[in-house]
Amino acid sequence: MGIRLLSENTINQIAAGEVIERPASAVKELVENAIDADAKNINVVMVEGGKKLISVTDDGHGMSPDELTLAVERHATSKLEEDDLSNIQTMGFRGEALPSIASVSRFTFKSRADGSDQAWKISIEGGKKSPVEPTGLDKGSHVEIRDLFYSTPARLKFLKTDRTEISQATDVIKRLSMANPDIAFSLYDNERRVFQVSSAQGDLLDSRLRRLGAILGAEFTENALAINAERENMTLRGFAGLPTYNRGNAQHQYLFVNGRPVKDKLLTGAVRGAYMDFLARNRHPVLALFLEVPTDMVDVNVHPAKAEVRFRESGVVRGLIVGALRHALAEAGHRASTSVSNAALGAFNANTVPTMPYHSGRQQNFHMPSDRPSSGVAEVSQNYHAPLSEPGQSFTPPMGRNEELESDSTVSIPIQEDLSEFPLGAARGQLHETYIVSQTENGIIIVDQHAAHERLVYERMKKHIEGGNVPRQVLLLPEVVELEQSAVDRLLTRQEELGNLGLMFEAFGDDAIVVREFPALLGDTDIKGLIKDLADELAELNQALSLKEKLEEVCSTMACHGSVRAGKRMTTAEMNALLREMEATPHSGQCNHGRPTYVELKLGDVERLFGRR
Numbered sequence: 338m339g340i341r342l343l344s345e346n347t348i349n350q351i352a353a354g355e356v357i358e359r360p361a362s363a364v365k366e367l368v369e370n371a372i373d374a375d376a377k378n379i380n381v382v383m384v385e386g387g388k389k390l391i392s393v394t395d396d397g398h399g400m401s402p403d404e405l406t407l408a409v410e411r412h413a414t415s416k417l418e419e420d421d422l423s424n425i426q427t428m429g430f431r432g433e434a435l436p437s438i439a440s441v442s443r444f445t446f447k448s449r450a451d452g453s454d455q456a457w458k459i460s461i462e463g464g465k466k467s468p469v470e471p472t473g474l475d476k477g478s479h480v481e482i483r484d485l486f487y488s489t490p491a492r493l494k495f496l497k498t499d500r501t502e503i504s505q506a507t508d509v510i511k512r513l514s515m516a517n518p519d520i521a522f523s524l525y526d527n528e529r530r531v532f533q534v535s536s537a538q539g540d541l542l543d544s545r546l547r548r549l550g551a552i553l554g555a556e557f558t559e560n561a562l563a564i565n566a567e568r569e570n571m572t573l574r575g576f577a578g579l580p581t582y583n584r585g586n587a588q589h590q591y592l593f594v595n596g597r598p599v600k601d602k603l604l605t606g607a608v609r610g611a612y613m614d615f616l617a618r619n620r621h622p623v624l625a626l627f628l629e630v631p632t633d634m635v636d637v638n639v640h641p642a643k644a645e646v647r648f649r650e651s652g653v654v655r656g657l658i659v660g661a662l663r664h665a666l667a668e669a670g671h672r673a674s675t676s677v678s679n680a681a682l683g684a685f686n687a688n689t690v691p692t693m694p695y696h697s698g699r700q701q702n703f704h705m706p707s708d709r710p711s712s713g714v715a716e717v718s719q720n721y722h723a724p725l726s727e728p729g730q731s732f733t734p735p736m737g738r739n740e741e742l743e744s745d746s747t748v749s750i751p752i753q754e755d756l757s758e759f760p761l762g763a764a765r766g767q768l769h770e771t772y773i774v775s776q777t778e779n780g781i782i783i784v785d786q787h788a789a790h791e792r793l794v795y796e797r798m799k800k801h802i803e804g805g806n807v808p809r810q811v812l813l814l815p816e817v818v819e820l821e822q823s824a825v826d827r828l829l830t831r832q833e834e835l836g837n838l839g840l841m842f843e844a845f846g847d848d849a850i851v852v853r854e855f856p857a858l859l860g861d862t863d864i865k866g867l868i869k870d871l872a873d874e875l876a877e878l879n880q881a882l883s884l885k886e887k888l889e890e891v892c893s894t895m896a897c898h899g900s901v902r903a904g905k906r907m908t909t910a911e912m913n914a915l916l917r918e919m920e921a922t923p924h925s926g927q928c929n930h931g932r933p934t935y936v937e938l939k940l941g942d943v944e945r946l947f948g949r950r
């Protein structure tokens with residue numbers, strides 16, 4: 338068979354295979370065209386998941402008859418000035434979308450240019466164009482796509498259910514609406530409204546937050562941190578959720594480059610790196626970030642679908658994202674998400690709250706069982722009137738500590754000031770030697786003492802490591818830890834790096850090591866348990882990575898062993914000192930695994946639990 342040129346319609350169908358993967362792809366291309374036309378209202382209707390009908394109506398600038406004819410020609414565009422692919426200012430620019438869609442559907446395009454007293458229509462079916470003819474349309478453009486993929490049945494078979502295809506289109510429109518808060522969007526599944534947002538007015542940052550709240554819910558706005566950073570002509574703006582406001586997958590991460598929704602490994606990797614210190618590996622933050630980059634520093638022409646981008650200075654972009662997110666998280670201080678409190682309230686329901694008999698006119702007496710020691714509030718009440726520590730005294734956990742380190746936690750406790758004025762309030766008791774209960778001006782706070790102190794120890798340890806000075810404590814009797822030979826080998830491979838973290842050890846035969854010094858921050862810790870946990874941690878690390886790169890896992894393991902354990906009784910002064918240090922320590926609202934360190938209940942919430950409201 339000799340070589341021959343493909344027909345124009347076949348070429349368009351091949352292009353359609355790259356550009357139009359499913360109905361949502363067609364919706365994306367048409368809505369982007371409407372955005373480029375400066376539309377302020379965009380309405381999308383889909384029938385049978387878009388297979389039977391997709392219509393997109395906008396109130397943009399519209400087109401003249403000549404422009405309408407050119408618009409459906411392959412590689413004809415009004416958006417790429419002087420054929421300069423390094424200076425792309427619009428959403429669409431390749432000139433492939435309309436002819437590709439028209440080649441695999443029954444296609445009708447109506448448009449009315451600004452200032453014109455007449456609208457025009459062009460139709461295409463099976464690659465054959467009809468002449469442009471007058472039609473009725475008030476303003477802007479209206480595109481109808483009927484029987485998508487009717488000419489390519491193989492592609493039609495690979496489409497999912499109508500519900501799935503509508504869901505994909507909804508995600509597309511949500512992302513585009515996030516980037517364009519000044520535009521009103523609506524999506525209908527036949528006559529059922531699936532999605533609708535009105536245009537948001539005012540400052541871009543405020544309008545964007547209102548738009549994000551309308552899409553992601555009010556809970557996101559309550560737990561979002563504003564992001565605003567610049568570096569080398571690049572700007573990053575948007576909103577990122579607190580670490581305690583997280584999800585089980587990364588689908589709630591919305592990333593944009595120059596207003597274009599993208600799914601880029603560099604950007605998602607930077608987000609993961611910024612939150613790595615605060616979330617467990619299977620949890621993901623919720624955020625929407627908008628990166629503005631000079632057009633000559635980013636290539637959006639990597640793929641016809643334009644969902645991937647390539648940066649000239651990828652290291653600068655990653656540094657900007659990681660730095661901006663970590664700065665915002667540090668500024669949040671001890672703040673935890675409101676969803677933690679909501680989840681706590683949701684745990685109380687009619688099935689879990691016990692009912693108590695009502696005895697009119699006499700008091701009901703309750704007795705603790707005599708066969709086990711009492712614990713909780715009743716015991717702590719004996720300590721409640723203990724005097725607070727002297728001014729300037731910092732939190733001293735109830736275990737051995739190196740005195741040199743006490744200067745790290747220099748959070749003074751005023752002796753006369755009402756502690757309920759502080760954000761985390763005044764300690765009122767300890768439940769089951771595990772939870773600290775404090776009183777604020779308008780509610781109560783319950784603190785997990787181990788999780789909270791684990792974060793405090795971790796932050797202090799990081800501070801020492803960054804300063805190149807990790808104080809060590811010498812063991813009077815070196816600790817011998819027996820391990821499997823493979824575990825010993827892993828530890829010896831990282832011996833120098835662990836030494837820089839304050840842990841000094843050496844081989845002791847083939848199946849044991851001897852520990853001579855350990856980080857003084859850990860106090861009276863379980864050395865054997867720490868070494869075994871570290872050996873397990875190293876087994877999961879890539880041997881090509883340094884411990885400095887995986888600092889959070891190693892330090893988190895150490896901090897866990899050096900924290901106030903659940904079951905340790907604390908005095909009122911110690912509990913208050915812990916609360917004050919939490920207030921002064923960044924990221925103390927969540928432990929090293931992303932779980933909340935405290936739950937706050939407003940007085941009104943407590944009153945509702947008891948039916949007082």
